[in-house]
Amino acid sequence: xxLSARVRLPERATRGExxxxxxxxxxxxxxxxxxxxxxxxxxxxxxxxxxVRYAGRLIAxxxxxxxxxxxxxxxxxxxxxxxxxxxxxxxxxxxxxxxERGQLEVSDP
Amino acid sequence: MTTGLKRRRMLMTLAGSAGFWLLPRAFGDxxxxxxxxxxxxxxxxxxxxxxxxxxxxxxxxxxxSVAVTVRAAAGxxxxxxxxxxxxxxxxxxxxxxxxxxxxxxxxxxRIRLAxxxxxxxxxxxPDGRLGATAVAVMVTLGACADDLYLEF
Numbered sequence: 670x671x672l673s674a675r676v677r678l679p680e681r682a683t684r685g686e687x688x689x690x691x692x693x694x695x696x697x698x699x700x701x702x703x704x705x706x707x708x709x710x711x712x713x714x715x716x717x718x719x720x721v722r723y724a725g726r727l728i729a730x731x732x733x734x735x736x737x738x739x740x741x742x743x744x745x746x747x748x749x750x751x752x753x754x755x756x757x758x759x760x761x762x763x764x765x766x767x768x769e770r771g772q773l774e775v776s777d778p
Numbered sequence: 779m780t781t782g783l784k785r786r787r788m789l790m791t792l793a794g795s796a797g798f799w800l801l802p803r804a805f806g807d808x809x810x811x812x813x814x815x816x817x818x819x820x821x822x823x824x825x826x827x828x829x830x831x832x833x834x835x836x837x838x839x840x841x842x843s844v845a846v847t848v849r850a851a852a853g854x855x856x857x858x859x860x861x862x863x864x865x866x867x868x869x870x871x872x873x874x875x876x877x878x879x880x881x882x883x884x885x886x887x888r889i890r891l892a893x894x895x896x897x898x899x900x901x902x903x904p905d906g907r908l909g910a911t912a913v914a915v916m917v918t919l920g921a922c923a924d925d926l927y928l929e930f
Contacts, residue, residue: 687882700868700890702869721881723881726878727878728877728878728880728881729875729876729877729878729885730876730877731873731874731875731876731885732873732874732875733873734869734871734872734873735867735868735869735890736864736869736870736871736872736889736890737872737873737888737889737890738842738844738887738888738889738890739842739843741888742886742887742888743885743886744885744886744887745875745877745884745885746884747880747881747882748879748880749880750880
């Protein structure tokens with residue numbers, strides 16, 4: 670099943686400004702601990718890694734475990750110090766992958 | 779003894795023995811579950827002091843999705859990673875957020891809580907030092923309350 674994400678990326682900022690990234694991915698985050706109505710274990714299927722690159726630098730990387738709710742939401746902030754590409758990437762335990770990109774323009778105050 | 783009393787006594791005995799068998803699995807060993815999760819992540823290292831803030835509702839109706847924010851207290855150097863543990867969940871290790879400047883040492887997400895428990899946030903500094911904050915969260919309806927956990 671194709672993954673889809675809703676992300677809010679900053680597009681413009683002044684140098685030194687603190688900006689925020691918010692992201693939400695449609696994903697069941699099936700824990701592997703549940704059993705279905707026939708008593709069979711529902712196999713685990715989760716996103717295991719979320720990583721963010723900003724102007725070529727890895728600035729945040731998150732390990733996701735079954736304790737993260739379905740449709741994982743992650744938000745964090747960073748200091749806009751230069752113009753560059755933002756790349757958000759999610760990886761699942763079954764090899765699935767989703768990448769979202771955006772451009773951040775940073776101007777001098 | 780009347781049959782009513784007999785019945786009551788038998789029911790109480792049954793309830794008592796059920797509690798005896800169920801309680802230790804559900805509640806008894808949260809501390810050692812947390813200890814084990816910490817050992818898996820940090821080896822011999824243990825948190826000393828705090829330096830990390832954990833924002834989470836203390837009373838949660840639905841454990842399937844609980845908003846949480848972990849934020850390192852201001853100070854230099856900033857931590858390299860923030861961890862979350864939910865000792866009563868089938869897997870106590872919740873998440874690890876590794877962070878580097880210019881990103882700020884904080885993140886928000888939504889977690890599952892299998893039941894009432896102390897949620898623990900741990901900050902990890904570049905020199906290996908750890909700090910932790912725990913918040914007791916009461917959960918009315920645990921995650922997957924309508925499902926049977928194999929483990930629990």
